[in-house]
Amino acid sequence: MVGPLSWLLASLAVLAVQASVLTLQSPRLTVSSSDAAQLRSEPLSLAHKVTPPVELRATDTLKLTFQIVDEDGKGVQPHQTFVRFYDEVTGEEGIQPVKVTAGGKAKLELNMARPPSSLPPSGKDPIKVSLYLGSFKHDPAQYELFDLFVPPSQPPAQHADEVFFHPRPEIFHTFRPEQKVPPKFVSAVFTLLLAAPWVVLLGLLAHIGPQVPYLFSSGIFPFIATLGAFEGLLVWYWVDLHLGQVLLYGAILSIPTAIAGKRALAAVGERRLGKSSPK
Structure with missing residues (x-):
């Protein structure tokens, strides 16, 4: 059975482990150009930021190397290790995870020819670069590393369909003009032309006189009605x-x-034959 003293000692030991702080060993930054020539290489101090600020061109590469150790100098692999890029003026920030080996060695490479999406848009002011360490067994740690100037951000490439999402010109409908009506005199002339056959028909009916009732017979009238x-x-x-x-x-x-x-033709033929036959 564990006595009260043993339980207290175990609790203090746990608290001592949890209170241990992770530190960086041999932190160094290196800036190289596209032809692998070193433009800047110096160790980092955890007490104060690097001066002057680090400046990168569009073809430069920044390498940050360090080892994470505990108070005994033993390499530790934290549960979370990431670099934070922060612009104090615009409030833009980005987080870039850092891979750490089991022995605590870590390396971050920032190639400006292909900048990561986590890098915030650049402006006239420098970007603050900080390192964050998180562990279940150690206290979290934060280190302000250096200020960074990066090339001006290029505008994003325009998508092929982007134009369809911008305001479009207002659509104005052009209606067909009203149909022009011919003059009344022209309409009257063509009306008389259309009615001329009926005028001729009425004149013929008046000429044949007594034979008008025959036109309303069952053989002739349907044809006149369809006309x-x-x-x-x-x-x-x-x-x-x-x-x-x-x-x-x-x-x-x-x-x-x-x-x-x-x-009707058959009826007219029968009538003519009836009239021409001898009595």
Whole structure:
């Protein structure tokens, strides 16, 4: 059975482990150009920031190397290790995770030819670079590393469909002008032309006189009625119908008109034969 003293000692030991602080060993930054020439290489001090600030060109590469150790100088792999880029003026920030080996060795490489998406947009002011360490067994640690100037940010490439999401010009509908009506005199002339056949028909009816009732016989009148229907169809076309409708209705009306016309011719022939036969 564990006594109270043993439990207290164990608790103090746990607290001592949890209170241990992680530190960086041999931190160093290196700036190289595209041809692998070193432009700057110096150790980092955890007591104060690097001066002057680090400046990168569009083709430069920044390498940050260090080892994470505990109070005994033993390499430790924290549960979380990341670098924070922060612009104090705009408030933009970005987080870049750092891979750490089991022995605590870590390296971060920042290639400006292909900058990571975590890097905030650059401005006239420097970006603050900080290192954060998080562990379940050690106290969290934060180290202010250096100030960083990066090349001006380029505008993002325009998407092919981006133009469809911007305000478009207002659409104005152009309506067809009103249909022009011919002068009344022209309309009257063509109306008389359309009515001319009926005027001639009435004149002929007046000429034949006593034979008018024969036109209303069962053999002749249907043909006259279908002819009148054709005249009414033309008037309807003038007022409301379209050409396609007139052709359709005319084709349908032509069937009874042909039948009635054939019957009318037969009736007229029978009448003539009746008159010419000897009594």
